[in-house]
Amino acid sequence: MKLHCFGESGHSYKAALSLTLADQEWEPVFVDFFNGGTRTPAYLELNVMGEAPVLEDGDTVLTQSGVIQDYISSKSGKLGGKSAAERREVLRWLFYDNHKVSSIAGPLRFIMNFLPEEKRNADVIAFLSGRLAGALKVMDAHLDGRNWLAGEELTIADIACCSYLYYPEDFNFDRKAYPNIDRWLDAIAAQPGWKHPYDLMPGSPADRA
Amino acid sequence: MKLHCFGESGHSYKAALSLTLADQEWEPVFVDFFNGGTRTPAYLELNVMGEAPVLEDGDTVLTQSGVIQDYISSKSGKLGGKSAAERREVLRWLFYDNHKVSSIAGPLRFIMNFLPEEKRNADVIAFLSGRLAGALKVMDAHLDGRNWLAGEELTIADIACCSYLYYPEDFNFDRKAYPNIDRWLDAIAAQPGWKHPYDLMPGSPADRA
Known part of the structure; x- marks a missing residue:
């Protein structure tokens, strides 16, 4: 799976950390938010809401972190509650x-x-x-x-x-x-695999300094 | 079903209108928000978030309008999408x-x-x-x-x-x-049964004037 995301985005972090703690294979695609990366025609085609994150899983394209989190828990059978x-x-x-x-x-x-x-x-x-x-x-x-x-x-x-x-x-x-x-x-x-957002996703204030 | 709600609350309206357009039997329970009705110990026992709406369906107590809407569409088989x-x-x-x-x-x-x-x-x-x-x-x-x-x-x-x-x-x-x-x-x-929030739920600025 590919996650369009960037380090400063807490909304992206919800998806990235869910993927990680549910042991899913994924790779980040850097969204250059601070240089207008969510406002390009190509990005708006991907997500009319002009927001990160966006998850691509084959032909399935999902936006809104809550929807992505729900999808990850359904797909993995993890992190979603028991009843x-x-x-x-x-x-x-x-x-x-x-x-x-x-x-x-x-x-x-x-x-x-x-x-x-x-x-x-x-x-x-x-x-x-x-x-x-x-x-x-x-x-x-x-x-x-x-x-x-x-x-x-x-x-x-x-x-x-x-x-x-x-x-x-x-x-x-x-x-x-x-x-x-x-x-x-x-x-x-303390969860195994946990990472700080700036370590889990590309982009941070340090990169732009 | 009982919906704790008040007319000025758009969040309550989401639940009230979903119940109505899904043809569910329900009755409103007035929440006296403007006189502290969501801050009483009894209300906070019902909903730690201190918000309206709250839906009671027998022993099931639900809060957050999105959860209530999802519950109504699951229960009724209506208004929730086909796939x-x-x-x-x-x-x-x-x-x-x-x-x-x-x-x-x-x-x-x-x-x-x-x-x-x-x-x-x-x-x-x-x-x-x-x-x-x-x-x-x-x-x-x-x-x-x-x-x-x-x-x-x-x-x-x-x-x-x-x-x-x-x-x-x-x-x-x-x-x-x-x-x-x-x-x-x-x-x-224009949907059959639609009502304005001030007609669907108790309480409005006119009542307090």
Whole structure:
């Protein structure tokens, strides 16, 4: 399988880490996002949404990280939950992530780190930081007394919700303020085969420095 | 089935309209969001995420509109797509909605209409308005030459993505600026049994006036 992705993209990381932890053969195709790589006619033909990641598996072309994660767990029989109820719980946290976690953390980190300083609006940063803190507080409460977000084992739900939380750039996220999230991030990172996004996918701020 | 919901909630509308157009028996349970109804201990016991909607079907309690929509289409055999590929396409637009459409339109409309005027931050409104316009432009392009977002028939994907777009309050959304979305919204509203969110669920600004 081929995954169109780039290191700075937490959404891509959800797919890349799911492929890796489900023991799937895959190779990355670098998307040059910072030079307009998701805005070319060829890329928009691949994905009208103009986003990474895109997964190609033969003739099957999939976009949206949640769909790709669901496909990987179905194809591999791994990371997807053991029953219909567990699968719904997995899907619940995938939606929560897309709605409240990575959809906020992504733009917030982008604004605070990758926009020119004069375009970093303090009110927007404060707004997004407040939204993110609220979402993480819910996750931290849910993880109290639990090892994983959905069910008894690591699933794609954990891989979705953690996706932006390993990045080193400042986006007003302090792991130590969320003790259950802190422990859970360590537990995910201890999985055999786990890699940091900048090690798992091509492209990082260091490459562009 | 019982749906915990309120009229102003586009996320609730996705579930309520899916239940209605899939010909399911359901009744609404009013969530008094504007008086803290999603923050009570009892509600947080029902849904740690502190959000509406919540669907109760016997002992099954489901949260996240996307999970509820998926459950309704599975249970009814309606509105969910005809093949594995169509179901993935449906799921793709459900995630797109949660990531880029209703997750932006919801807070934007809330800030512009339901927050006290002194709390309506112009920079945040401009930021969210730009994000929403970008997301709707993609949807409008995708709907060019198509009747529905995913597949040949109306699905829960359409019901998700339209959820905030019928509301009368100003949130910098002008239907006429998106001709394909405008046509598609008319087509959804022409479905037998369709109702406006303020007619389908209890609670509206008029009730609080």
